[in-house]
Amino acid sequence: MIQYNGVMNLVNLKEKLLIFLAQNGAFTKSLSMSTSMIAQYLGTSQQSASRILIQLEQNGYIEKMTVGKTTLIRLTNKGLDELRNLYTVLKSIFEKPMEIVLEGRVFSGLGEGFYYISLPQYFEQIKERVGFVPYPGTLNIQLLSKDSLENRMLLEKIADIPIDGFSNGQRTYGGAKCIKALFNGEQEAAIIFVERSHYGKDVIEVIAPVYLRGKYGLRDGDKVFLKVALKNTTKNDSIITAEAK
Amino acid sequence: MIQYNGVMNLVNLKEKLLIFLAQNGAFTKSLSMSTSMIAQYLGTSQQSASRILIQLEQNGYIEKMTVGKTTLIRLTNKGLDELRNLYTVLKSIFEKPMEIVLEGRVFSGLGEGFYYISLPQYFEQIKERVGFVPYPGTLNIQLLSKDSLENRMLLEKIADIPIDGFSNGQRTYGGAKCIKALFNGEQEAAIIFVERSHYGKDVIEVIAPVYLRGKYGLRDGDKVFLKVALKNTTKNDSIITAEAK
DNA sequence: ATTACTATTTCCCGAGTAA
DNA sequence: TTTACTCGGGAAATAGTAA
Structure with missing residues (x-):
């Protein structure tokens, strides 16, 4: 027995x-x-x-x-x-593939995105590892709901594409982690979690092969969302999260 | 919803x-x-x-x-x-592989096994499809328990190696189905379910690449068992069966 | 040892109903 | 509409015990 x-x-x-x-x-x-x-x-x-x-x-x-x-x-x-x-x-x-949705509002950052993505050390890594040629800049999104905030925490853990930091002799540049996502449910993109971010845990930065503000005519305050497809939920990690309304 | x-x-x-x-x-x-x-x-x-x-x-x-x-x-x-x-x-x-056990007692049949297995049309099919050169003869086993009887019914459905019947002009020879099994839990063998069997549903016939009676010194009435490994039980066939004590 | 009965307590379900 | 209370009927769990 x-x-x-x-x-x-x-x-x-x-x-x-x-x-x-x-x-x-x-x-x-x-x-x-x-x-x-x-x-x-x-x-x-x-x-x-x-x-x-x-x-x-x-x-x-x-x-x-x-x-x-x-x-x-x-x-x-x-x-x-x-x-x-x-x-x-x-x-x-x-066993069914799971989809996590983050929703929030576009806001203008400090314009640093352009500077960092343009650095060849970052640019080449993104091209290689994320799999697209990034538009030089990041779209900042302020998350709305408690659910989205928790999902952000989860995704930061799960993000599977590392971007290494480096030093050019003058200063060091921190690392980051990316995870692929669909912007507004359709446009190839990636969320980038920067190690030394200026923003809080209620913000995500998005990179894409296109100029998202242009393609979608986005202005500050516009609502957008990102979908991330996960393999499945069988592993015993906590997949406790949420979606914005 | x-x-x-x-x-x-x-x-x-x-x-x-x-x-x-x-x-x-x-x-x-x-x-x-x-x-x-x-x-x-x-x-x-x-x-x-x-x-x-x-x-x-x-x-x-x-x-x-x-x-x-x-x-x-x-x-x-x-x-x-x-x-x-x-x-x-x-x-x-x-999802775990399942093992079905049939237990019973050896008994002497009519000696037809030798005749049929020796027919080249059957012999070659067994060699090809079952994967061993059969000893010319079958070992008859009288099943003991209700569990074994039900398992026999199940296995007859599941048996996955067809042996085709044929006609040589004089008479027709019926088909059969085989399923691989381990005799006494170790010896490669197969149970052969003959279409036009002389025996009842409480009997199985076993073929093997060796002379089982010789290898195990079997005499009529000796208890033997066969193990059949099934892939898994997820399919919605009835896998309701039993094992002898 | 075993199974399963009866009696008692405890818990669950759902109708009625308040907020 | 909604949620969730009280309360009565009944099912479930268990102690005691018979067989």
């Missing part, structure tokens, strides 16, 4: 028992297990284990067979399907 | 609600939904939806935020982890 995961706090006893049986292979073979053993593994009383076995059998989820002095238990098709349906639903949640 | 699967009969409301929220992406963004909408999707009352929201928040599975006249809801890390844990457990059940 192996396994059983005590990590499922909200799962009721019936479902727990089905899972426990499935974990022990009760769909390929009948298992011989006492109600008190089951109770121990499920963290409940022997009486409850007994009652639930009876109910599950009445509802066709399991089959019990008394052979001599031991009781053999196995899942029925219906019982296994119940678990399989649940599995399918959860799989569709966790 | 989309989805929700009404296929989870044994799942309680709390878990259903978490799933419903997750299906609607409430881990990347806050959702605005009324208790009566939730109730409708979950198939419960507005009162229950309200109560469960309160309880889930008290226990840290969700966060509620009243903004103006609408309530925003989202899963917390804890809430998403609860689902993720459940998903992980179910995944380990359904």
Whole structure:
């Protein structure tokens, strides 16, 4: 007798028992297990284990067979399907690519974006690693909602394209991290998280292969959004975030 | 507002609600939904939806935020982890390769196995498709338990190596299906399900690249078993079966 | 040892309803 | 409309115990 995961706090006893049986292979073979053993593994009383076995059998989820002095238990098709349906639903949640949206308003920065992106050391890295020739400049976006702020924190962790800092003898230039995104849901772009940023955590800077203000006729205060596609949410990082309204 | 699967009969409301929220992406963004909408999707009352929201928040599975006249809801890390844990457990059940065991006793047949396996039309197909040079003969096994009988039915459906029938002008020879198995858990072998078998559904015939009776010193009545490894159990075929004791 | 009954408590659900 | 309270019926959990 192996396994059983005590990590499922909200799962009721019936479902727990089905899972426990499935974990022990009760769909390929009948298992011989006492109600008190089951109770121990499920963290409940022997009486409850007994009652639930009876109910599950009445509802066709399991089959019990008394052979001599031991009781053999196995899942029925219906019982296994119940678990399989649940599995399918959860799989569709966790295995589907996830989209994170940041929304905010355009604002004018100090114009430094142009200077930094134009530096060949940064320019070439962006071209190489991000995969497009950046328009020299960044679009500053002030995030609006609590959800967007939390998503920003998440994306800063996840950002997978490093831009290395460097020194030219006179001064050092800090590093940054990028993650690709779709500007307004369509235009190829990237969010750049600068190490030594002048802005707070409520701001993102966006680079793109085009002049975004021009292409979209943007003026300060205009609402824009960025979509970032993540692979999936199965990994146990916290993907707790939010979207602006 | 989309989805929700009404296929989870044994799942309680709390878990259903978490799933419903997750299906609607409430881990990347806050959702605005009324208790009566939730109730409708979950198939419960507005009162229950309200109560469960309160309880889930008290226990840290969700966060509620009243903004103006609408309530925003989202899963917390804890809430998403609860689902993720459940998903992980179910995944380990359904995605792990499954092993089916048939157990029974050796018995002597009519000696036809030798004749049929020796026919070059069968012999060559077995060599080609099953992947070994068959010893000319089959080992007959009388299955013992109800579990093994059901497993036999399952395997006959699953058997994936077809052996075609043929005609030599005088008479026709029926087809068969094979599935690879490990005899006594170690010896390469295959179970052959013959179309026009003389035996009942309580018997299997085994072929192998060696003389099994010789290698294992088998006499009629000796207990033997066969293990068949299946890919996984996610497909919605009934994998309800059993193993002999 | 085992299973499963009865009795008691505890918890859940939903109708009614207030705010 | 909305959320969420009270409260009654009933289901679920368990202690005690029989078989």
